[in-house]
Amino acid sequence: MGSAISTTAATLLGASKTFELVMVGLDDAGKTSLVNRLKRRELPRGVLPATITTIGASFLSLASVLFKGINWIGSTIETISYGRHSVTIWEFGGLDKVRPLWRRYFWHAHAFVFLVDAAAPARFPEAKEELTRMWEGTSDTHPVLVLANKIDLAGAVELSVIEEALGVPELAKSGRTIGVKGVSALTGEGLNEALGWFVENISHQFIAETDEAKKHVVQAW
Numbered sequence: 704m705g706s707a708i709s710t711t712a713a714t715l716l717g718a719s720k721t722f723e724l725v726m727v728g729l730d731d732a733g734k735t736s737l738v739n740r741l742k743r744r745e746l747p748r749g750v751l752p753a754t755i756t757t758i759g760a761s762f763l764s765l766a767s768v769l770f771k772g773i774n775w776i777g778s779t780i781e782t783i784s785y786g787r788h789s790v791t792i793w794e795f796g797g798l799d800k801v802r803p804l805w806r807r808y809f810w811h812a813h814a815f816v817f818l819v820d821a822a823a824p825a826r827f828p829e830a831k832e833e834l835t836r837m838w839e840g841t842s843d844t845h846p847v848l849v850l851a852n853k854i855d856l857a858g859a860v861e862l863s864v865i866e867e868a869l870g871v872p873e874l875a876k877s878g879r880t881i882g883v884k885g886v887s888a889l890t891g892e893g894l895n896e897a898l899g900w901f902v903e904n905i906s907h908q909f910i911a912e913t914d915e916a917k918k919h920v921v922q923a924w
């Protein structure tokens with residue numbers, strides 16, 4: 704995996720780039736907690752700072768986190784030679800009243816994260832509705848990763864069930880990139896894989912953009 708990522712990285716543009724992820728999901732899914740886990744490397748497993756409902760949006764620049772090496776990511780990702788690039792996560796409150804705000808920021812994103820509480824099956828239909836809304840309101844060139852959070856809880860539902868409940872197989876039929884992964888903001892489990900997925904998929908997008916740009920240069924020549 705490390706070499707695959709390095710290869711992808713090696714094909715990226717030389718200029719420094721900011722990767723922008725927009726993270727949305729219902730209230731209480733754990734978005735702020737996930738950002739805290741990413742931001743605060745020193746947090747021991749099983750410890751999360753208390754959060755209050757996010758009103759509006761909060762932002763975290765992961766520039767120094769992702770690309771300068773970080774111990775919980777492990778050696779695979781530390782080998783990425785992306786030194787000059789940065790990742791910005793745009794994280795939004797999930798209460799229904801602030802959900803219309805999400806749309807205003809969609810244009811910023813290179814990719815989307817949709818966070819769902821894996822241990823709250825009663826809210827899967829509502830989550831499906833919001834995921835579908837986001838899917839339909841965003842460009843099909845942008846990958847979407849559904850993250851099922853709180854997999855540390857005994858009541859966490861299996862990933863395949865969540866995938867079905869959120870209608871992912873139907874969405875995937877369009878050919879747009881969509882993935883589903885399990886994570887725990889509490890323990891950090893699954894985050895390595897989730898970040899790996901983004902590095903792979905966003906990189907492909909940049910490669911595509913680079914190829915597109917090259918085509919125009921060639922045509923104009």
Ligand SMILES: Nc1nc2c(ncn2[C@@H]2O[C@H](COP(=O)(O)OP(=O)(O)OP(=O)(O)O)[C@@H](O)[C@H]2O)c(=O)[nH]1
Pocket residue numbers: 728729730731732733734735736737751753754755756757758795796797798852853854855856886887888889890
């Ligand atoms: N067990 C467990 N609890 C979690 C996890 N992630 C978040 N929580 C808890 O879930 C609750 C909601 O977390 P938040 O991070 O505030 O959720 P949010 O998605 O930001 O919610 P809004 O700001 O209302 O949209 C908090 O009590 C967290 O401690 C997790 O991975 N495992």
Ligand SMILES: [Mg+2]
Pocket residue numbers: 734735736754755756757795796797
């Ligand atoms: Mg929040």
